[in-house]
Amino acid sequence: MKIYNDFKIDFSSAVPIYDQIKKHIKYLVLSGDLKENEELPSVRKLASFLKINPNTVAKAYRELVFEGVVDSRPGKGFWIKKRKGGDGEKEKILKEEFEKFVEKAVELGFSSKELREFLIKFIGGKDA
Amino acid sequence: MKIYNDFKIDFSSAVPIYDQIKKHIKYLVLSGDLKENEELPSVRKLASFLKINPNTVAKAYRELVFEGVVDSRPGKGFWIKKRKGGDGEKEKILKEEFEKFVEKAVELGFSSKELREFLIKFIGGKDA
DNA sequence: TTCATTGTATTAATAATATAATACAGTAAT
DNA sequence: ATTACTGTATTATATTATTAATACAATGAA
Numbered sequence: 001m002k003i004y005n006d007f008k009i010d011f012s013s014a015v016p017i018y019d020q021i022k023k024h025i026k027y028l029v030l031s032g033d034l035k036e037n038e039e040l041p042s043v044r045k046l047a048s049f050l051k052i053n054p055n056t057v058a059k060a061y062r063e064l065v066f067e068g069v070v071d072s073r074p075g076k077g078f079w080i081k082k083r084k085g086g087d088g089e090k091e092k093i094l095k096e097e098f099e100k101f102v103e104k105a106v107e108l109g110f111s112s113k114e115l116r117e118f119l120i121k122f123i124g125g126k127d128a
Numbered sequence: 129m130k131i132y133n134d135f136k137i138d139f140s141s142a143v144p145i146y147d148q149i150k151k152h153i154k155y156l157v158l159s160g161d162l163k164e165n166e167e168l169p170s171v172r173k174l175a176s177f178l179k180i181n182p183n184t185v186a187k188a189y190r191e192l193v194f195e196g197v198v199d200s201r202p203g204k205g206f207w208i209k210k211r212k213g214g215d216g217e218k219e220k221i222l223k224e225e226f227e228k229f230v231e232k233a234v235e236l237g238f239s240s241k242e243l244r245e246f247l248i249k250f251i252g253g254k255d256a
Numbered sequence: 257t258t259c260a261t262t263g264t265a266t267t268a269a270t271a272a273t274a275t276a277a278t279a280c281a282g283t284a285a286t
Numbered sequence: 287a288t289t290a291c292t293g294t295a296t297t298a299t300a301t302t303a304t305t306a307a308t309a310c311a312a313t314g315a316a
Contacts, residue, residue: 016274042292053276058293074293075282094233094246101229108158108218116251118222123244123251142272144304170262181306186263202263203312 002033003041009050017052021060029069029080030090040070040078130161131169137178145180149188157197157208158218168198168206 007024009017028034040046043061047054061078064070071081105115135152137145156162168174171189175182189206192198199209211217233243 018274043294044292055277056275059274061293072293073283075284076292078293090238091246094238097229097232098246098250101225104225105222108222109160110218110222118219118226119247119251122226123247146304171264172262183307184305187304189263200263201313203314204262206263 003028003046004049007050009052017050017056018060018063021046021050021057022064025060025064026069034080036080036082038080040080042077131156131174132177135178137180145178145184146188146191149174149178149185150192153188153192154197157211158221162208164208164210166208168208170205 003025009020011017013020015023025034025040034040040061041049043054043057047057050057061070061072065072065078069081070078072078102115105118110118131153137148139145141148143151153162153168162168168189169177171185172182175185178185189198189200193200193206197209198206200206230243233246238246
């Protein structure tokens with residue numbers, strides 16, 4: 001199962017274990033290594049593989065359910081949820097992130113003209 | 129003193145008080161409302177104004193010193209530090225924020241070509 | 257020196273968060 | 287019904303972060 005590949009918890013990290021799990025799964029979903037309707041390892045299986053408490057996996061899964069990444073079927077397991085926008089979903093997320101960036105630029109006092117100039121400089125100056 | 133304007137602590141916020149203070153002061157510095165060599169209210173003055181513990185203000189100021197935003201003079205007070213880059217400082221911060229955004233785009237699986245197209249769409253589609 | 261400020265450091269109390277232990281409940285095969 | 291899985295909920299523990307209480311030390315004026 002793809003999810004096990006290179007999946008190790010960094011116990012010395014400041015980022016919580018449940019968060020490392022969330023990020024790992026999200027990354028696999030976005031990269032296409034975990035496809036829709038694919039089953040995830042059970043809470044206990046993944047926990048014993050990672051040598052952590054099942055509850056920690058459960059927490060990660062629970063939050064992924066809340067964020068719409070996976071679905072739970074009590075007594076059965078967890079499955080990767082069908083992404084709404086398919087490929088457009090990624091662009092939607094990118095758009096949200098970009099809007100946050102624009103907001104910060106505004107806070108810094110940049111006008112929309114100045115911001116556009118900043119971006120043009122980036123676009124022009126990168127490889128092609 | 130400019131710093132007092134609209135400066136209220138949101139006690140129900142998840143953002144720590146000392147962090148609210150840091151953000152407020154940084155914002156005033158970047159917007160130009162707090163100029164270099166301007167004195168900040170003393171730890172105790174600001175604390176009593178905000179109705180919080182002096183130590184919380186001290187912590188905020190301490191971190192601002194560490195980040196190079198203000199200078200401390202024991203027994204005297206705190207002053208806004210002279211910004212190195214002057215106006216270029218703002219652009220430096222914008223650049224950092226933009227790099228974080230690019231990193232997220234990469235995580236999402238965007239190629240640099242796709243990212244450029246995304247940005248061009250934004251630049252073209254905004255007012256002018 | 258004395259006084260009233262100032263910033264600083266140490267420690268304690270509190271709150272928030274992360275993780276673990278345990279018990280409970282759903283599903284399906286036998 | 288029994289068994290062996292599943293997810294879920296409750297509670298407890300450990301850790302960390304945040305805030306507060308208090309004492310200490312620097313500055314400058316009277």
